[in-house]
Amino acid sequence: ISSSYIDPSHPVEAKQITTSNTTNPVKKKLPNIKILATGGTIAGTGSTSTQTTGYQAGVLTPDQLIEAVPTLRDIANISTEQVARIDSGTSNTNAVMVKLAKEVQKELDDPKCDGVVITHGTDTLEETAYFLNLTVHSDKPIVVVGAMRPSTSISADGPLNLYNAVALAGSKEARGMGVLISMNDKIGSARDTFKTNTTEVDAFDNQENGSLGNIQGGIPYFYNMPIKKHTTESEFDIRKITEDNLHRVDIVYSHANDDRVIVDAAVAAGAKGIIHAGTGNGSIHEKTLPGLKDAVKNGVVVIRDTRVPEGMVTHEQIDVDNHFVNSGNINPQKARILLMLALTKTEDPNKIQAYFNKY
Ligand SMILES: NC(=O)C[C@H](N)C(=O)O
Numbered sequence: 612i613s614s615s616y617i618d619p620s621h622p623v624e625a626k627q628i629t630t631s632n633t634t635n636p637v638k639k640k641l642p643n644i645k646i647l648a649t650g651g652t653i654a655g656t657g658s659t660s661t662q663t664t665g666y667q668a669g670v671l672t673p674d675q676l677i678e679a680v681p682t683l684r685d686i687a688n689i690s691t692e693q694v695a696r697i698d699s700g701t702s703n704t705n706a707v708m709v710k711l712a713k714e715v716q717k718e719l720d721d722p723k724c725d726g727v728v729i730t731h732g733t734d735t736l737e738e739t740a741y742f743l744n745l746t747v748h749s750d751k752p753i754v755v756v757g758a759m760r761p762s763t764s765i766s767a768d769g770p771l772n773l774y775n776a777v778a779l780a781g782s783k784e785a786r787g788m789g790v791l792i793s794m795n796d797k798i799g800s801a802r803d804t805f806k807t808n809t810t811e812v813d814a815f816d817n818q819e820n821g822s823l824g825n826i827q828g829g830i831p832y833f834y835n836m837p838i839k840k841h842t843t844e845s846e847f848d849i850r851k852i853t854e855d856n857l858h859r860v861d862i863v864y865s866h867a868n869d870d871r872v873i874v875d876a877a878v879a880a881g882a883k884g885i886i887h888a889g890t891g892n893g894s895i896h897e898k899t900l901p902g903l904k905d906a907v908k909n910g911v912v913v914i915r916d917t918r919v920p921e922g923m924v925t926h927e928q929i930d931v932d933n934h935f936v937n938s939g940n941i942n943p944q945k946a947r948i949l950l951m952l953a954l955t956k957t958e959d960p961n962k963i964q965a966y967f968n969k970y
Contacts, residue, residue: 642725642781644687645718648673649695649711649739651732653769655761664810666761668698668732676730679762680770686829687781699732699739699757705857705951708742712849719749726752726780730773733757733806733814736792740801741945744790744841745952745970746849752785753842754793755801759812768795768812778829785831788823789841798824800837802970805942807920819921820940840969847952857951858883862943863899864918865889871902878905883958884912884950887935888943893917893924900933907934912963914950916943929964936964 648654650669654676657666673691677683694714695707711729718724731739740755747753756776758769776793779785790801794815803820824833861877863885877885885906889895893915895903903913916938917924923940930937938946946967953966 641686641688643723644689644726644728644777644780645724646673646677646689646691646728646730646777647711647714647718648676648691648693648730649699649707649732650697651699651730651736651757652761653730653732653756653758653773654696655758656763657761658763660763660765663760663764666763668761669696671762673730676762676769676773680774683774683777686774687777689777697732698734699736700734703732703735703739706854708739709849709852709854709857711739712743712746712852715743715747715753716749716849719747719751719753724751726754726785728773728776728780729753729755730776731755731757733759733794735944737801737805737815738944738948740790740792740804741948742952744801745845745949746847746852747790748843748845748848748850750787750843752780752782752788753790754780754785755790756793758794759810759814771796774829775826779826779831782831784833787843788833789837791823793826796826797822798826798831798833800841802837802839802841802941802945805920805945845970846956846966852952852955856955858954860884860886860947860950860954862886862888862947864943865894865896865899869896870898874899874902874906878902878909878911882906882911883954884914884947886914886916886938886943886946886950888916888918889924891917891919892922893937903935904933910958912936912950912954912958912960914938914946914963914967916941916946918943929960934960936960936967939967941967 654671655668656670754776760767792799792804803817807816808814859882861882913935915935924938953963
């Protein structure tokens with residue numbers, strides 16, 4: 612991999628590599644895959660081959676990414692587009708997600724396109740993937756992929772991750788599975804996959820929700836399918852959503868000695884929704900609770916979620932005393948995505964609870 616990748620001793624300026632819009636002459640039997648690039652570490656460069664933190668994300672163009680993996684041409688007809696060029700930890704926004712989702716929809720609506728791969732920074736990859744899972748309408752494969760080491764690193768993980776993602780996007784097995792996250796030879800659903808490690812290559816996991824499968828030798832093997840509704844069965848539709856439709860939703864992280872200050876600040880900032888990442892089974896500190904009750908009185912929807920990675924917060928019905936919606940087993944950052952979308956339809960906590968049960 613590293614020999615076909617950029618020589619780490621000579622970090623290359625974007626301009627020095629010939630970029631091209633001309634892909635291989637179309638080979639009949641290969642799937643047509645669109646790569647939509649958004650930046651991230653997969654397109655990042657460092658100043659030495661051992662720099663694995665503090666590098667610059669989103670430097671390489673998508674054509675540079677595919678030039679680094681020549682065997683991609685053997686498995687797909689690839690075309691590329693740069694949708695954003697950001698570090699997803701510092702610069703991802705609702706606007707970027709909306710723009711990307713509209714692009715994904717546009718590509719998949721083209722009968723000639725067989726699947727889409729999105730290259731993305733890993734920090735907020737799970738949020739973008741879940742947004743796409745709930746808003747794009749297509750049963751064609753949609754695969755989101757990133758890397759933990761920059762392209763210039765020894766044993767960079769980007770090339771194989773990208774190869775696997777393209778193989779997955781071109782497979783018939785991935786059809787109808789919703790948006791998939793493919794990293795480190797694993798396949799996970801956008802809903803149930805999340806980042807669990809700050810720097811290691813094996814940074815994404817599904818924990819108790821389980822993975823969907825693995826990729827070996829460029830072949831995807833599925834063992835499970837997502838049970839929660841997605842893509843073609845979703846009530847949310849990116850063709851009808853703009854950035855302006857998405858209300859402010861804040862996440863409040865609970866802790867010992869907590870109080871209502873952050874909740875009040877969120878309400879003052881105009882939040883229409885608050886995800887309360889409580890302790891344990893969605894516990895809310897007694898000093899925070901009055902703030903959340905007042906928020907509800909002011910028309911804010913409160914989701915009772917947890918900061919604990921596994922287990923669920925009592926499901927299926929709202930907290931009748933306080934009109935808080937229970938999150939089920941979705942983590943706070945994904946709950947923010949779902950609540951933003953739910954608020955485009957209703958402010959009724961009972962209806963929003965139904966969305967949390969379904970998606
Ligand atoms: N590994 C990565 O991609 C991290 C990077 N900060 C990003 O999210 O863009």
